[in-house]
Amino acid sequence: MKFNYPTGSKATTPKISQAKVSMPPIYGKRGMSLEEELNESNAYYLSHGVAVIHKKPTPIQIVKVDYPKRSAAQIKEAYFNKASTTDYNGVYRGKYIDFDAKETTNSTSFPLSNFHEHQINHMKDCEKVGGICFTIIKFVKLNKIFLLKAKDLFQFWDSKENGGRKSIPLSVFEEQGYQLEYQMNPLIPYLKAVDKIIENL
C-alpha cells in the first residue's frame, strides 16, 4: 500500500480494516481492498509486458513545506483535492484505457452517488477522442466484481440527472457487464473484458 494514513485522533478506531478482515476469504486475498487487488493486477500486467496501467497519485494542495538541513523536504500543511479525472489510466494494445474502481456494500444495486459529475464528464471527454473507458465495481458482500462499459454507465447517469433512478441494479451488471473472476495471476484479469470491448469497437 502506497499511502499510510495513521489515525489522527485517538478516539478513531480503524473500522475499515476490521471490515476487510471479515470478508469471505474464499476468493481474493483476505483483507485486500479492490484498489490493492487492482494495483497487484496492474503490477503483473506491467512486469509481463502486457499493459502499462497505473493508479494516479491522490491530488494534494500543498500549503506549507519545510526544508530542514540534511533531510528531505517535509510537507507541514496540505489538503486533499478533488480529483478531476478517474483514478486509473494507461495503455493496452496501443489503446488508451481509463477507468475508476469502486466498492459498494450494497447487495442489490450500485448507488450512482459514488461517482462525481467531473469523473463522468472526464470519461465522456475521453470516449469522444477514442479512449476506452469503463468502471470496475466490487459488490463487497457478494464478493462479485464487474466491469461495466462507460457507455452503459452514462445511460444510467444521464437518466438520474433527468430524475431517473439513483442506482444501477445488480441485474444490469450481470446482463450488460463483464463479471471478473479472481485468478492467480493477474488477480483480477480485467483486460480479458477489455479485449471484448476492443473486438466490438
Add this chain to the structure above:
Amino acid sequence: MKFNYPTGSKATTPKISQAKVSMPPIYGKRGMSLEEELNESNAYYLSHGVAVIHKKPTPIQIVKVDYPKRSAAQIKEAYFNKASTTDYNGVYRGKYIDFDAKETTNSTSFPLSNFHEHQINHMKDCEKVGGICFTIIKFVKLNKIFLLKAKDLFQFWDSKENGGRKSIPLSVFEEQGYQLEYQMNPLIPYLKAVDKIIENL
C-alpha cells in the same frame, strides 16, 4: 498554478520566479513555466474536444493526517515521493500519449541527468505496448521548444549508460526533433508534431 510552495526558511529567496520574469517576453507568456504553458495548451485541447491530456498529481507519501471537526482533513506530515512514471499522459486520436516536459538553462545541449532511469523505463514499457511517447524540452535562454520522440531519447540514454556522452546536443533536437512555435491557441501546438509521429507509425 496548482501547487503552492511557500518558502519554508526565511533565508530562501524565490529565485525561480525572478528568473522567469527576466525571460524574453517576445514569445510565450511572460513568467510562465513550460509546465504552465503546457497545462494551458492541454486545457485548450480539452475544451475543444481535441484531446484529453493531464499532468499527473505529484506523488506524496502521507504520514500524518488530522481530522478537525467541521473542517477538511489536514495533512500535517508528508513527503515528496519519486514519480515512477512521466508527468503527462492522455488520449489523442484514440492513441495513448505519454510524455515528460523539461526546461534547461543550457544553450548547446540537454543534460540527460534531467531524466531518471525509471522515467525512461516507463516510456520503454509504454512504447512496447503501442503507446506514443516523447519528451518536450524547452531551452529557456534560446526560448526554443522541441518535441523529441522517445526512440531518439532512448538512443542517447542507452549510449550514456554505456559510457557515451551525457547530454543531447541542440543539433539533434534541430535535426531529429520537431520545433514547436508558440501561437495563440493552443499556446504550444505540440499535437501537430504528434500527428507527424502517428503518420509515420
